């Protein structure tokens with residue numbers, strides 16, 4: 001029994017059977033609408049997903065959406081930003097989807113997104129970035145980009161361990177560091193802590209390599225700033241390589257091995273494990289775009305890199321994502337609440353719709369996923385697009401969020 005969540009009567013819960021999820025024909029899927037443009041893109045996403053599932057399975061399968069609450073809507077209902085029953089519902093039903101949530105800058109409450117990821121141990125933020133033909137782009141060859149970013153989701157400077165300048169806590173920390181560890185930190189500093197663990201790194205890199213194997217991808221690149229942050233980001237790289245050659249020895253070769261043993265050409269069928277320093281990665285993804293495939297990164301690098309990659313293929317309106325744990329999948333767009341566009345029926349919903357495509361694939365409902373993909377591709381090829389794509393495309397027709405969703409449904 002929940003306080004404000006209504007369980008759909010005709011729905012069935014997804015259950016775990018051994019190492020797999022058993023998906024019924026009427027799965028209950030918790031849905032957080034989100035703040036700001038969350039309201040626009042959520043409506044469009046549900047319509048498109050329902051239409052695709054109906055078209056693919058002719059009524060045999062249907063999603064039973066279950067509204068759950070976080071952010072502004074939760075505050076209205078519960079006087080809390082992230083109610084316990086929201087986390088409980090995601091834990092119980094395994095597969096959920098959410099719109100973006102507002103996070104105040106420089107104070108106020110902690111990021112609800114970060115909290116959700118930590119509470120539910122959704123340790124991998126998965127962000128595929130690929131190009132849809134016809135979309136305008138700031139680069140000459142956007143079609144060369146086809147990467148899947150695996151970003152660590154629970155630690156790094158995002159762990160939320162920080163103290164404000166002048167606080168009792170920060171004085172204690174600075175005092176201890178300066179006295180016991182002989183550091184020289186200014187007394188007027190704020191302090192944040194950057195934990196990166198073997199556990200966090202291994203579970204993330206393992207998931208990235210498993211994905212690369214299952215999807216026949218060519219390489220996994222560990223992106224780090226280990227030349228400067230040796231014991232956190234440098235260790236991320238070292239632990240990543242170690243895991244790759246210990247747990248996946250028959251499936252992978254390291255980049256060094258490719259040069260030492262195979263004259264610079266990777267043996268067929270093997271996944272190359274390589275690493276790049278983060279700043280170099282940002283220029284390589286522009287200059288040697290098609291040399292990169294799956295990218296595994298600590299939290300902060302991955303956050304920056306995924307927005308930068310999204311810009312390369314047309315912007316955040318096209319950027320899908322998922323927060324994954326061992327079994328739970330919480331699907332969400334890469335972008336935020338873009339408040340200036342909220343409730344204007346303007347914004348591009350492809351980001352959340354493509355996140356829903358990832359969700360359908362995770363559920364094994366590939367037929368519906370493919371229909372949506374096709375619907376989006378065709379709508380863009382026909383040049384019927386929202387404002388963000390319109391400004392980058394010649395001769396396109398600009399439509400609002402809801403009309404764009406209608407066109408996707410027509411074009412499935």
Ligand code: NAP
Nearest residue numbers: 100101102103113316317334335336337338347348351388
């Ligand atoms: P943002 O909401 O991501 O928006 C930044 C810009 O990106 C927009 O002004 C727009 O650019 C473009 N954009 C974003 N979504 C788009 C879409 N669906 N279609 C087309 N263009 C899109 O970033 P922000 O303004 O920095 O952040 C606003 C709030 O969101 C903050 O409170 C932040 O903390 C929060 N946030 C939440 C999440 C999350 O829930 N996972 C993630 C990031 C940020 P143009 O104006 O140039 O068109």
